[in-house]
Structures are given as structure tokens and as C-alpha cells.
Amino acid sequence: MPTILLTGATGYIASHTWLALQAAGFQVVGVDDFSNSSPEVLNRLQALSGQAPVFERASVCDGAAMAGIFSRHRIDAVVHFAAFKAVGESTAKPLDYYGNNLGGLVTICQAMRAHGCHRIVFSSSATVYGDPASLPIREDFALSATNPYGQTKLMGETILRDLGAADPQWQTGCLRYFNPVGAHDSGRIGEDPRGTPNNLMPYVAQVAVGRRPRLSVFGNDYPTPDGTGVRDYIHVVDLADGHVAALRRLLDDIVPRRPGDIAACYADPALAQQLLGWQAHHGLDRMCADSWRWQHLNPHGFAAA
Known part of the structure; x- marks a missing residue:
């Protein structure tokens, strides 16, 4: 099966994707620098999968490190999660977000191109839609990010689209998802944000277990039925x-x-059956089995005889 490079591999969504890829039969190589995750995730993944994770500790912005990973592993495709992801923080630290999120994507793509790998699934975001004119949002809605984080995702999509236009070998997919919640049903991996959670579910859960004193509701004057923000999950x-x-x-x-x-x-x-009394007796399963038997026994055809 193909080998997949998973960036940001010990993060919330990526760690669950790691297990899903393994369950689907893929080989996974993970890379992360633990800037927003814990090494303990690797222990939990091993316990859940029964396999020692193949993992490289590195920043996706480190070109030499990424080139080394591609040299050591035969990578068939990349799923790129590694990024800073807090909307509020991005407005205070825009250069950090542009440098990390876009620099990391470009570095990964350069390493891919140098090693003949041209397939990448990009973790984008619903923030690329900004404040939509109507709901529910569809893929063909206008794009208008309203914060630096969203801009990095929108620019990331543009980078990949331009790559595909310049070189048809590139096959790219951008997934614009909304608000992921929940955790693996084992309870062994889940969302563990550093600092104050930016999303509702971990905030509620941390209040419930006593890590935080109360739940804050951010705003009650939106044009919604009860004045609070509306999201889907x-x-x-x-x-x-x-x-x-x-x-x-x-x-x-x-x-x-x-x-x-x-x-x-x-x-x-x-007509052949009517005039000749002839009909075929070998179905598609037999066709495939006989074709494979021939090729398996004669991998180079008659040339090796």
C-alpha cells in the first residue's frame, strides 16, 4: 500500500487521521515538532494500533529536514495538517501565521517536487468563506477570509491551484471543514489545546472536569435567534x-x-447464440483470475523463456 506523509501528525485531527489511514491499509510516516501537541500522542497511537509509529521530529519549515524525510522514506502522497490555527492569535501575530503556515506548505511542496511526489491533501478551513451572504455554505460560495489565519488557508489553496496549473502531474485536494469535535471512542486520544481553548467543546469539557471555573459566552448581540453565534460540528x-x-x-x-x-x-x-448455439461461459472473476495467473507465472512474458 502507499506510504503517506502526515504533517502535524500528533495534532488533534491528524492523530485521528493517522489511525484512519492505518485502518485503511496505508503506511504512515508522521512528522511534527510538538509546538502545539504532545509526544504522548505517539504512545497512545501505538497502544491503539499495535504498531510503533514511524515518526520524525521536525518543523515543516525546515527544508533540509523535509528533504531528509523524503530521502529516507518512499512517500507516495502527503496529508498536510501542520499549521498555526487560532483565529484570534493570528490577528495579533500575523507574521508568525504567514511565515509558518505558508512557509511550511511551500517547503513541503518543494521537497515533494524534488522527490517526484505530486499528491497532497491540504487541511484548509471554512474560514476561507469569511462572513457568507447566505447559509448553508457550499463549495462554490465566494471566498473572502477575514483574518490572517483564514488568509493563510486561502493563499495555501491558491498555491496548490497554481502548482496544478503549471504542472499537470500535481494532484491536490483542499478540504474546508468547519468545527471538528469528539474523540476516538477509546478515549485515548482527543483534543488537548494548549492554553485557553478556542473551540466550544473542549472549553465545555474542561469546565465540566474542573479545569476551568466557568464557560464564557462570547457575545449575545448577533443577528441569530438567541443572539449567540451559530456553528455546525x-x-x-x-x-x-x-x-x-x-x-x-x-x-x-x-x-x-x-x-x-x-x-x-x-x-x-x-445473434451468435441464435445462429451458432454459442455462448460465453467464463465470467469476469474467471477472466481476472486467469489473466493474473498468466502474468504471475510469466512476469516478463515470453522474453524470459
């Missing part, structure tokens, strides 16, 4: 499965049509 396990689905699509080698091919062509053999 997706379980992180479903989101992880979505990344696997996107990856499978990229790994299917769909290339341009061959000259002269038509859309459909298949026969009606009724």
Missing part, C-alpha cells in the same frame, strides 16, 4: 475518514483521455 472520526476518501481519490490515476477512445462500447451476443 463534525465528529473528528468522520473528518479523518473524509481525509482518507480524499486521498484515495488523488491516488486513483485519472489522466487525460487517449486519442480515439469513445465513452462506451459493449456487445449484444444474442
